[in-house]
Amino acid sequence: MLRDLKERLAAGASAEEMVSSLFEKIKRSQLNAYSNLSEDLALEEARKFDLAPCSGLLAGIPIAIKSSISTRGIETNCSSRILSGYIPPYDAHVIERLKEEGAIIIGKTNMDEFAMGSSTETSCFGPTRNPWDLDRVPGGSSGGSAAAVAAGEAPCALGSDTGGSIRCPASFCGIVGLKPTYGLVSRYGLVSYANSLEQIGPLALNVDDAALVLDVIAGQDLRDSTSVKSEGGYLAGLEGGVEGIVCGVPKEYFGEGVDPLVEKSVWEAISKLEELGASWKMVSLPYTKYALAAYYIIAMSEASSNLARFDGLRYGLRLGPDKDWHSTFSEIRAAGFGPEVKRRILIGTYALSAGYYGRYYLKALKARTLIKEDFERALSAGGADVLVTPTMPFPAFKIGERVEDPLSLYMADVFTVPINLAGVPAISLSCGFARGLPIGLQIIGRHFDEKVVLRTAKAYEDATPYHETVPKEVV
Ligand code: GLN
Numbered sequence: 001m002l003r004d005l006k007e008r009l010a011a012g013a014s015a016e017e018m019v020s021s022l023f024e025k026i027k028r029s030q031l032n033a034y035s036n037l038s039e040d041l042a043l044e045e046a047r048k049f050d051l052a053p054c055s056g057l058l059a060g061i062p063i064a065i066k067s068s069i070s071t072r073g074i075e076t077n078c079s080s081r082i083l084s085g086y087i088p089p090y091d092a093h094v095i096e097r098l099k100e101e102g103a104i105i106i107g108k109t110n111m112d113e114f115a116m117g118s119s120t121e122t123s124c125f126g127p128t129r130n131p132w133d134l135d136r137v138p139g140g141s142s143g144g145s146a147a148a149v150a151a152g153e154a155p156c157a158l159g160s161d162t163g164g165s166i167r168c169p170a171s172f173c174g175i176v177g178l179k180p181t182y183g184l185v186s187r188y189g190l191v192s193y194a195n196s197l198e199q200i201g202p203l204a205l206n207v208d209d210a211a212l213v214l215d216v217i218a219g220q221d222l223r224d225s226t227s228v229k230s231e232g233g234y235l236a237g238l239e240g241g242v243e244g245i246v247c248g249v250p251k252e253y254f255g256e257g258v259d260p261l262v263e264k265s266v267w268e269a270i271s272k273l274e275e276l277g278a279s280w281k282m283v284s285l286p287y288t289k290y291a292l293a294a295y296y297i298i299a300m301s302e303a304s305s306n307l308a309r310f311d312g313l314r315y316g317l318r319l320g321p322d323k324d325w326h327s328t329f330s331e332i333r334a335a336g337f338g339p340e341v342k343r344r345i346l347i348g349t350y351a352l353s354a355g356y357y358g359r360y361y362l363k364a365l366k367a368r369t370l371i372k373e374d375f376e377r378a379l380s381a382g383g384a385d386v387l388v389t390p391t392m393p394f395p396a397f398k399i400g401e402r403v404e405d406p407l408s409l410y411m412a413d414v415f416t417v418p419i420n421l422a423g424v425p426a427i428s429l430s431c432g433f434a435r436g437l438p439i440g441l442q443i444i445g446r447h448f449d450e451k452v453v454l455r456t457a458k459a460y461e462d463a464t465p466y467h468e469t470v471p472k473e474v475v
Helices: 002-010 015-028 039-051 093-100 143-150 167-173 207-217 260-275 286-309 325-336 339-352 358-378 406-411 417-422 450-462
Strands: 034-037 062-066 104-109 156-161 176-179 199-204 246-250 279-283 386-390 426-434 437-445
Touching: 002 015, 002 207, 015 034, 015 039, 015 062, 015 104, 034 143, 039 104, 062 143, 093 104, 093 207, 104 143, 143 156, 143 167, 143 199, 156 176, 156 207, 167 176, 167 426, 167 437, 176 207, 176 450, 199 207, 207 426, 207 450, 246 260, 260 279, 260 386, 260 426, 260 437, 260 450, 286 339, 286 358, 286 406, 286 417, 339 358, 358 417, 386 450, 426 450, 437 450
Parallel strands: 062 104, 062 156, 246 279, 246 386
Antiparallel strands: 034 104, 156 199, 176 199, 176 426, 386 437, 426 437
């Protein structure tokens, strides 16, 4: 897909026409995938490109950006009232990289408020709709990015994944989403929700495109001290197939609570990988049962600290004349944050408070270590090279079906959060349909072993038709 676009541009197609037709499509759309567009800037960049085409891995390619990633001069509000009107004075590292390679930013995508959710329903702009069924959620929290890519409202997009926020919407929208190893991509300029868990990554129509975007955004940046050098070459390393690859199938990721049609498609995918030359064996990740509890305690604790910076004084929402600091702070936070964000700040503050810290936060950190060791054991030398699981236990659910019941929404993340706790890379790609809705296959790898994850995904994609099936025109 991106290769075709690049070829068309190289053959003289107009970037301006390409970008304007995207804007027309977005404006006609019912999906609500974008919170704000950067039409003037994008058209200006496209015109510049047409006059003097630049080289670069993404030269002239339009891209959509999740609203939690800072873009200089373009509103970045995390779909929260408290950041309404906030225009960052600087670019995130990944945005600098995209611009260096010639990409054109077309707008910011809708998301769960501050990335807290799995359905894009907690956005202050209202839910994004799933292009496969407008009554259903697109997944979250990067639901706007995924819906835009699936519906052809952007050729590719960036999202962020703290506990599944790239893979869940990729799964629900039938596209490819990659959460890189913790540290592969700089978080400089990503609005922090739970910074020990999250990574920025690509959402794309196929594995090649995800690998190409990863080539651009991966690498060390001294402004994020957890980022490391990347060896690059993700697109170049895609070929080679799965001959000799050992797939581990964790027994804890099947059974109770998993839609039988999802299980069936994932098993068919495993057979397909076997046909292509891989082998598979059952493995066990015994601490999986503690992952959701550990994740939500850690994520909420970090959120309660990270969101303290939104005091209403430095950026975003203002509410008339200022009073004393305490009242201004409380009133702006009361009006600016939605109910899910408030719930998490309260629970996180509680889990960190004196007397409860040891019982909740510390215990969750210990569970996290055990979960990480589960993955290291299953993926050790002589063990599996990758793990293959469903991304989500079920396909996209109806808008409104779970949002009133936070626990049932949290439970949907059961197969994605362990990966963030362990810090390993994982991709989601389409492996079939249940009742007309896409099903996601998750392929998990060793730390910094994105190449093997991507190569396995590519071999599977090349042998199956699912990535070519697109939702019917939804505008
Ligand atoms: N659904 C998870 C949560 O609400 C993950 C969100 C994310 O990855 N940002 O925390």
